[in-house]
Amino acid sequence: xxxxxxxxxxxQFFGQVGDEDEADLPPQRKEGAxxxxxxxNQALEDKAEIVxxxxxxxxxxxxxxxxxxxxxxxxxxxxxVDIVAAGxxxxxxxxGMACGGVAEVADELGLPFVSGIYPxxxxxxxxxxxxxxxxxxxxVGSMRQGISDMADLIFRYFETDGSPGKPKEAGxxxxxxxxxxxxxxxxxxxxxxxxxxxxxxxEFETEYPMPSxxxxxxxxxxxxxxxxxxAVVTTGGIVPKGNPDKIEASSASKFGKYKLNGVTxxxxxxxxxxxxxxxxxxxxxxxxxxxxxxxxxxxEEEGKIGKLHEYYxxxxxxxxxxxxxxxxGKAIGEELVKDGVQAVILTST
Amino acid sequence: MVKEIEKAGLPVxxxxxxxxxxxxxxxxxxxxxKAIPFPLGNPKVSKEEEKKLRKKIVEKSLEALxxxxxxxxxxxx
Numbered sequence: 570x571x572x573x574x575x576x577x578x579x580x581q582f583f584g585q586v587g588d589e590d591e592a593d594l595p596p597q598r599k600e601g602a603x604x605x606x607x608x609x610n611q612a613l614e615d616k617a618e619i620v621x622x623x624x625x626x627x628x629x630x631x632x633x634x635x636x637x638x639x640x641x642x643x644x645x646x647x648x649x650v651d652i653v654a655a656g657x658x659x660x661x662x663x664x665g666m667a668c669g670g671v672a673e674v675a676d677e678l679g680l681p682f683v684s685g686i687y688p689x690x691x692x693x694x695x696x697x698x699x700x701x702x703x704x705x706x707x708x709v710g711s712m713r714q715g716i717s718d719m720a721d722l723i724f725r726y727f728e729t730d731g732s733p734g735k736p737k738e739a740g741x742x743x744x745x746x747x748x749x750x751x752x753x754x755x756x757x758x759x760x761x762x763x764x765x766x767x768x769x770x771x772e773f774e775t776e777y778p779m780p781s782x783x784x785x786x787x788x789x790x791x792x793x794x795x796x797x798x799x800a801v802v803t804t805g806g807i808v809p810k811g812n813p814d815k816i817e818a819s820s821a822s823k824f825g826k827y828k829l830n831g832v833t834x835x836x837x838x839x840x841x842x843x844x845x846x847x848x849x850x851x852x853x854x855x856x857x858x859x860x861x862x863x864x865x866x867x868x869e870e871e872g873k874i875g876k877l878h879e880y881y882x883x884x885x886x887x888x889x890x891x892x893x894x895x896x897x898g899k900a901i902g903e904e905l906v907k908d909g910v911q912a913v914i915l916t917s918t
Numbered sequence: 919m920v921k922e923i924e925k926a927g928l929p930v931x932x933x934x935x936x937x938x939x940x941x942x943x944x945x946x947x948x949x950x951x952k953a954i955p956f957p958l959g960n961p962k963v964s965k966e967e968e969k970k971l972r973k974k975i976v977e978k979s980l981e982a983l984x985x986x987x988x989x990x991x992x993x994x995x
Contacts, residue, residue: 642988704950784921788986789929790929790983790986792984794983806955810926851955851956852956857959858957861972866970868973868976884919886941897919898925898926899926902925912928912929912930915923916934916957917936918951918954
């Protein structure tokens with residue numbers, strides 16, 4: 570019996586229960602390793618051993634997240650376990666979300682978690698802070714490498730007493746967690762050094778990589794704005810006073826939709842900002858400084874725009890995850906199209 | 919958000935105080951804002967002046983919306 574005990578999570582497919590027809594399977598347990606777990610077990614040599622496999626259907630997990638997590642929590646609590654492993658999930662969205670959901674439970678129980686995932690799998694973005702994900706390719710073709718990388722990270726985790734080091738040196742995907750530490754050179758010095766290297770076209774490594782974003786084709790111009798229905802959206806957090814939807818000051822999880830009927834000017838009595846990422850003094854004094862309703866009403870009067878849409882949409886763009894922002898944009902865009910809006914002004918602080 | 923709304927089928931103009939973010943995010947029509955805490959205002963000038971500035975920025979935004987573009991374009995006011 571190996572010293573370290575591993576519980577491994579798999580979906581119905583890799584758990585060898587069935588295909589999509591078994592996707593509704595609630596979580597269940599099997600003794601020992603199953604499917605990819607067998608390869609993982611081998612890679613773990615005699616240092617660690619999969620004692621139990623938990624299997625659930627991808628649909629079940631995603632449609633009944635709380636119930637699935639509750640059951641898995643119960644299973645894990647009944648187990649003498651040192652670390653939880655899952656997948657790898659590659660770019661399978663539902664499976665990735667399920668592995669992430671398991672990570673969240675493990676984290677809550679104070680158990681370390683290791684999985685493998687393709688970086689664009691939404692499960693990574695959603696759950697990266699709850700465990701360690703090694704990077705895999707987007708398909709099962711990268712299984713062998715993925716299993717070997719997961720085993721290496723498990724070894725490293727225990728060899729380093731739970732401090733495996735930075736993502737790059739330990740071989741896992743960034744978790745979006747910042748750790749404070751002291752550097753010899755101050756920030757200004759390091760920034761100038763990097764800039765000089767950049768100007769000289771030498772190699773340098775950024776300390777804060779920018780996320781990469783995809784592009785969208787520009788939509789054609791609006792031919793006659795004087796006839797068009799125009800909507801306004803803001804990430805500057807302008808909400809009716811009291812913030813009725815309780816939009817968070819940072820890392821917003823939602824957006825609000827508010828009536829503009831009869832509103833010709835945003836006053837400090839009726840509107841305010843919920844944004845926690847900039848000094849709110851000026852926006853609270855006059856919310857038109859972020860969401861220019863007063864001017865838009867004038868332009869409507871002058872016939873420069875056909876009509877201002879009867880609702881505006883607002884959220885707080887402050888540390889909001891790309892995945893949330895995407896979801897908000899998609900939902901807002903669909904509603905605006907449905908309501909016959911033809912052009913949008915989006916303001917950001 | 920800008921991109922998802924545009925994907926849904928609507929031209930969007932992004933009035934943004936932090937130009938590099940707007941560019942990185944991939945907004946297509948961009949109008950620079952005045953400052954982060956007041957993209958469409960300026961508390962340092964009179965109310966009348968401020969409103970004039972706001973109108974100028976919004977009118978520039980309307981111009982952006984009625985201009986056909988090929989690539990990401992910044993409309994300066």
